[in-house]
Amino acid sequence: MKLKTNRGARALALFAAVSLVAGCGLPRSGPNKKEIYAGSVLKEGDAYIVTVNSRVTRATSVMPAFGFSDTFRNAGLVGADTIAAGDVLAVTVYENVRDDPLLGNTGQRVSQLTEVQVDGQGFIFIPYAGRIKASGNSVESVRSAITRKLDAQTPDPQVQVARVAGDGSTVTITGAVATPGVFPIEQSTRSLSAMLAQSGAMAIDPATALVRVTRGGQTGKIWLKDLWANPKMDIALRPGDRIVIEEDERRFTALGATGTQSIVPFESETLSAIEALATVGGLQTMAADPTGVFVLRNEPEAIANAVLGRKDLRGDQRMIYVLDLTAPTGMFEARDFLVRDGDTLYVTEAPYVQWQKSLSVLTGSAGAAASLDAAAGGN
Structure with a gap:
């Protein structure tokens, strides 16, 4: 009976010690779920915490739309032999x-x-x-x-x-192209796509390439792949047009129990939460909590009101979107929810990870004490 009592007392003492150590400042990748929820507006914090569902996904699926205005689109092809100043x-x-x-x-x-x-x-x-x-x-x-x-x-x-050959009827092509320079507008290069083909291959991935055209005081831009797919956007060129091929500069930040913690460039025009996780190596198998995947962003007024079903919010709002990958539709929600430029993707650690760290500290300390005791006894 005494042996059982001693074992119970030791177990209780171990539990208390682990709890005490776990509550201390052990190393970890960031806040846990409880600490994140503590920052909710409902608890007098400054962020709205929203569980992602199909309605939220629809309300937040807003991506930058690029294209050319009517001024660009309605300009007809320049005659192949039309003369310009400088010719x-x-x-x-x-x-x-x-x-x-x-x-x-x-x-x-x-x-x-x-x-x-x-x-x-x-x-x-x-x-x-x-x-x-x-x-x-x-x-x-x-x-x-x-x-x-x-x-x-x-x-x-x-x-x-x-x-x-077009000394006056020329356009300038710069940026991420194989052959930047000044090119004449000729019979075969009177449209944007034809001129880009003339300038050679892209120096960046075409999937994330943007084409910007400046004419006088107006500028328009379009995704390169949309230019190929939409003939209406294949605008006619004018002498003096400045064409710049730009790389997509959108980024998101990955933190917490993910395979990589870094600032990550977008690899496609649209990027879902599940794709973003895959881009950074997924969840850390032995550390991540699949019920605690968060996307943090400053949401524009209109979207924030739509998400929360309100009309009274003014200005950008801090939003924290919660994805539970273990829910019945969790993986589908993560597949459909779009990550946007400037987002922070954060994955919390599983609760047992802190316990493991605490046990490691205690057992390590006990082992060190035993070694010191043995060394002292040997003297």
């Missing part, structure tokens, strides 16, 4: 006289003006024809204008005009 033209004039040609020397019936620059105001100068408006006109229109001007001074002139 260089080659003009050839054939005259039907030998003895005293207007432009050439005696006996010279063909006169070539190989580099006629279109000035900043869009004009060119042709001897005996004067200044002629070229910018915005086709090569044929300029040829006809030169012919009319010369016709009054030399009999039946024949004029040929060629546009030297």
